[in-house]
Amino acid sequence: MTIIRGATTIKNDCKEEISVAVKELLDEVFSANGLRKEEVKGFLFSLTTDIHSYHPAKAARECGYDFAPLFAAIEPEIQGGLPLCIRLMLFTETDKAVRHVYQKGAKVLRKDISEILNIALDGPAGSGKSTIAKIIAKDYNILYLDTGAMYRACGLKALRQGISPKDGKAVEAMLPSLNLKVEYRDGKQRTILDGEDVSSTIRENAVSMAASDISAHACVREKMVEMQREIARGMSCVLDGRDIGSVVLPDAKYKFFITADSRVRAQRRFEELSARGEKVDFEKLHAEIVARDKQDSEREFAPLICAKDAVVVDTSSLSVEEVVAKIKRRIQAEI
Ligand code: DC
Numbered sequence: 001m002t003i004i005r006g007a008t009t010i011k012n013d014c015k016e017e018i019s020v021a022v023k024e025l026l027d028e029v030f031s032a033n034g035l036r037k038e039e040v041k042g043f044l045f046s047l048t049t050d051i052h053s054y055h056p057a058k059a060a061r062e063c064g065y066d067f068a069p070l071f072a073a074i075e076p077e078i079q080g081g082l083p084l085c086i087r088l089m090l091f092t093e094t095d096k097a098v099r100h101v102y103q104k105g106a107k108v109l110r111k112d113i114s115e116i117l118n119i120a121l122d123g124p125a126g127s128g129k130s131t132i133a134k135i136i137a138k139d140y141n142i143l144y145l146d147t148g149a150m151y152r153a154c155g156l157k158a159l160r161q162g163i164s165p166k167d168g169k170a171v172e173a174m175l176p177s178l179n180l181k182v183e184y185r186d187g188k189q190r191t192i193l194d195g196e197d198v199s200s201t202i203r204e205n206a207v208s209m210a211a212s213d214i215s216a217h218a219c220v221r222e223k224m225v226e227m228q229r230e231i232a233r234g235m236s237c238v239l240d241g242r243d244i245g246s247v248v249l250p251d252a253k254y255k256f257f258i259t260a261d262s263r264v265r266a267q268r269r270f271e272e273l274s275a276r277g278e279k280v281d282f283e284k285l286h287a288e289i290v291a292r293d294k295q296d297s298e299r300e301f302a303p304l305i306c307a308k309d310a311v312v313v314d315t316s317s318l319s320v321e322e323v324v325a326k327i328k329r330r331i332q333a334e335i
Contacts, residue, residue, distance in 0.1 A: 004098045006088040007106035015054040022059040032099040041091040045072035048085045105332035108140040117236035120244035123258035126265030128315045133240040147241035149191045152202035155210030165213035216299040245307035255310035
């Protein structure tokens, strides 16, 4: 007995989409494997818990796949699983090498047979890109690389050493001793500077401007970009930053530029910092965000720009869920 595996996703839990997705999946499994009816011994479908509107076995029978036993079951719900997903195990008797079929975003389930999926999310501070990137990475079960954290760690190192992050010469001299590592624990990025986990410290407001200042130096960018490319080369990931689509991964298949009105962004940062117990003045924060935008956009090396082929998403009046849905629709349409 040989098993051919397949999976697909739908955008909405409705009968029509389930029927179309099941038909497209089965048609492709049959054509990719040159299967004949009599070779097939059974179909087993599984569904994620968010699908209720129709039975995939019924959908299969209705489009002519009624010549072998059909069965469907609900999968246990797991955190980070791909939502609205229909999977298939087709039992067959064939000696040929089989081709598994993963459609509409379900490819991310099979890192072994899928291409590396790199998603670039660029945009200014407070645009919501890190929130969005984390959700997308979780839903697709891929890594999230927060590149801003790396520049923040560089800025922190300079501050700790009493070096001005604006002083190019001093920063260049500091770089050989920069011991920066990005690690993942329980799926979360930890930024390790000189052996210390600084993931929380680098979020302090004082570090934000130092990160922006230090990120303007070509020597810093070269080092960070090299590390980021190395990580992205090896595995599927969502990267957020300022220059991902333009410099780090200009060939990334999926590029988004996430933006929002500066006051909306300042309000988000205000809430984030207040929740962390930092006392901040809204107007001062707004002025800092505007200054950081200007500095990040006007710097000579790899400034914050929207890559020509990036999809612009203005999050000013959208909820997180709406932004995520918009981005995922775009990705799943192309996968
Ligand atoms: O995204 P963030 O606010 O954590 O980033 C901190 C600073 O790092 C930001 O002001 C600009 C810089 N940065 C960059 O120059 N390139 C990136 N890819 C990411 C961040």
